[in-house]
Amino acid sequence: MNSLYRSVSQTRRIHTDCALLKEIPRNLKNKKHSSQLWLTRQMRDPYVEKAKQENYRCRSAFKLLEINERFKIFRPGLTVIDCGAAPGSWTQVATNLTNAHGKKEGSIGKVYAVDKLPFYPVEGATILGNMDFTTAETQKALKELLEGSTADVVLSDMAPNASGVREMDHDNIMLLAYAALRFALQITKVQGTLIVKIWDGGKAPQFEQDLLKFYDSVKVVRPDATRDESTENFLLARGFKGLKTS
Numbered sequence: 225m226n227s228l229y230r231s232v233s234q235t236r237r238i239h240t241d242c243a244l245l246k247e248i249p250r251n252l253k254n255k256k257h258s259s260q261l262w263l264t265r266q267m268r269d270p271y272v273e274k275a276k277q278e279n280y281r282c283r284s285a286f287k288l289l290e291i292n293e294r295f296k297i298f299r300p301g302l303t304v305i306d307c308g309a310a311p312g313s314w315t316q317v318a319t320n321l322t323n324a325h326g327k328k329e330g331s332i333g334k335v336y337a338v339d340k341l342p343f344y345p346v347e348g349a350t351i352l353g354n355m356d357f358t359t360a361e362t363q364k365a366l367k368e369l370l371e372g373s374t375a376d377v378v379l380s381d382m383a384p385n386a387s388g389v390r391e392m393d394h395d396n397i398m399l400l401a402y403a404a405l406r407f408a409l410q411i412t413k414v415q416g417t418l419i420v421k422i423w424d425g426g427k428a429p430q431f432e433q434d435l436l437k438f439y440d441s442v443k444v445v446r447p448d449a450t451r452d453e454s455t456e457n458f459l460l461a462r463g464f465k466g467l468k469t470s
């Protein structure tokens with residue numbers, strides 16, 4: 225096994241949507257058929273090329289950029305929690321659009337990015353790598369970082385390792401989606417926003433209904449950058465109603 229094959233196949237297992245090819249493989253002949261398909265798809269994918277050119281860590285950046293373009297979610301000064309953030313392209317987008325890095329004029333935002341995998345720092349963001357978002361310990365750490373204040377936007381691009389068994393994968397991502405919702409309910413500002421990735425399946429309609437109990441509007445969004453064969457959708461819930469305390 226040559227080194228290119230090894231590095232690409234390892235990356236793929238971790239982030240199917242997030243591996244950027246650094247060089248075009250010249251010889252696909254000795255690769256497994258599935259690897260050939262994946263490499264060919266990466267080479268032909270305009271978002272992979274664009275991510276490289278614009279210095280995003282993965283092509284997923286363009287999904288959030290498109291959602292923002294259409295629905296105007298971010299502005300300088302906002303506080304954002306980014307769940308399932310590695311390798312960090314959504315964190316890059318959020319940091320830039322909220323001015324968390326302080327490179328632009330105007331208000332300075334805050335971005336807290338968490339993932340169960342370790343990942344490299346993003347300038348202006350607070351990174352919580354190696355931390356499982358679903359644990360009480362991680363959520364306590366995030367609340368401490370907020371120092372009693374609230375978040376304007378909660379993002380969840382969290383995804384379990386896909387087994388290929390569609391129903392099981394759907395159930396697992398829904399557990400993560402509900403974990404993000406439960407946390408968002410505790411720390412989101414009234415009128416705040418939640419964006420959650422799900423994979424289509426039987427529990428999606430109920431999740432949409434549950435979101436509507438707490439948010440004024442819920443939209444199902446499928447950005448252009450989502451791959452045709454993917455079952456992913458993003459639920460955009462806006463206008464958090466707040467929790468009744470009495």
Ligand SMILES: C[S@@+](CC[C@H](N)C(=O)[O-])C[C@H]1O[C@@H](n2cnc3c(N)ncnc32)[C@H](O)[C@@H]1O
Binds near residue numbers: 315338339356384
């Ligand atoms: C599609 S990737 C996220 C890509 C990221 N939004 C970006 O743009 O770079 C999904 C991520 O969810 C993370 N994840 C899955 N389960 C998690 C959990 N329980 N806690 C934290 N992160 C989790 C994975 O480790 C993976 O990095």
